[in-house]
Each structure stands twice: as C-alpha cells, then as structure tokens.
Amino acid sequence: MALFNSLSRRLSRGLALGAGLLAGVMSQAQAADEAIYDGNDTVAIIGYSGTVTRWNNIDFPNFEKWMKVYAPNVTVKRYDPRADAATEVTMAKSAIVSGAKVLALAAFQDDPSAILEAAKEADVKVVLYIFVPKSVVPGVVSGIVGTDPVAVGEAQAKYMLEKLPEGGKLAIVNGDMS
Numbered sequence: 001m002a003l004f005n006s007l008s009r010r011l012s013r014g015l016a017l018g019a020g021l022l023a024g025v026m027s028q029a030q031a032a033d034e035a036i037y038d039g040n041d042t043v044a045i046i047g048y049s050g051t052v053t054r055w056n057n058i059d060f061p062n063f064e065k066w067m068k069v070y071a072p073n074v075t076v077k078r079y080d081p082r083a084d085a086a087t088e089v090t091m092a093k094s095a096i097v098s099g100a101k102v103l104a105l106a107a108f109q110d111d112p113s114a115i116l117e118a119a120k121e122a123d124v125k126v127v128l129y130i131f132v133p134k135s136v137v138p139g140v141v142s143g144i145v146g147t148d149p150v151a152v153g154e155a156q157a158k159y160m161l162e163k164l165p166e167g168g169k170l171a172i173v174n175g176d177m178s
Helices: 002-023 052-072 085-096 112-123 149-163
Strands: 042-046 075-079 102-104 125-129 141-145
Touching: 002 102, 042 052, 042 085, 052 075, 075 085, 085 102, 085 141, 102 112
Parallel strands: 042 075, 042 102, 102 125, 125 141
Antiparallel strands: none
C-alpha cells in the first residue's frame, strides 16, 4: 500500500504540473519546485469517486498542494461525481461554464466524449489522470498523467505467474475500487 500511495502522490504532482503548464499556455518551468504560472485562472479536477478514500486522502490534497507550488494564483475547484456518469458530465460542463481553463479528468466511464466535446467547444484543455478512456476526442486531450495500463497488466500477470505455485488458482474480482 505504501508503494501505491507513493505512486499516487507522484501522479498527483505530475498532474498539478501539467495543469499548471496548460493554464499558463505551456509556460516553461525554471526550476523543479518553482511557480511556473502566475495567472489567475481556474483548474477543475474531476475525481473518480469520493467513495474511494484514496481520492480524498491522497489525490485531491496532493493535487491542490502542487498547484499552489506551480501555479499559486490559480483557483482549484474539486468535483466528485461519486461514480455516476451523468453527474460526471454535468460537473464537467459546470466547471467549463464556470470558467475553468483546464480540466484534470479522471474519467471512470469508458466513453467521456460528451465531456471532451464540451471542452473542445469551449477551448478548455484536458489532462487525463490515471484512467485513459477507450474513446478520446481528437485534438482535445493535452496530456495524460498515469501509467500504461497494458504494461501494468503484463507486469501483474508476469508477477502472478512467477509467484503462483504449480496448480494454484486465481480469482478475478471486479467492482468498485474502494
């Protein structure tokens, strides 16, 4: 769990850096932990679900922390659709109408095209966080912060094959990540 939390913290930091850069229309960082943008824009982070404690304990706080470092004058608005696709779309559109210049989106639906189309129409930049949806609207996504899910799956399968005793059994469990 410590490794997972550490990775999540690093991903949150990377997401904040990416959102800060996009808010500044790709300003250039001068040093690793210096402000890179001094504008007063708004960045919206739309998380996976408040029912997953990691979001409230790690992802949201770390994102906000690093946004204060990289873009101290940017307002961060936090949106939690609580694992409801319709609510996620409504919140994203609300963030856009409210003036967000960047959406940091952890889409939990396979096809967030309604969100991506709304962002494209409003010229709002989108950074995908952790989850890469199956369908991505061309020209909308400005960055992805996360890991390659295929590589992760292959590494997990290799690990299980190496550790599973001969004749051992595996169970596949699907469901909410909490």
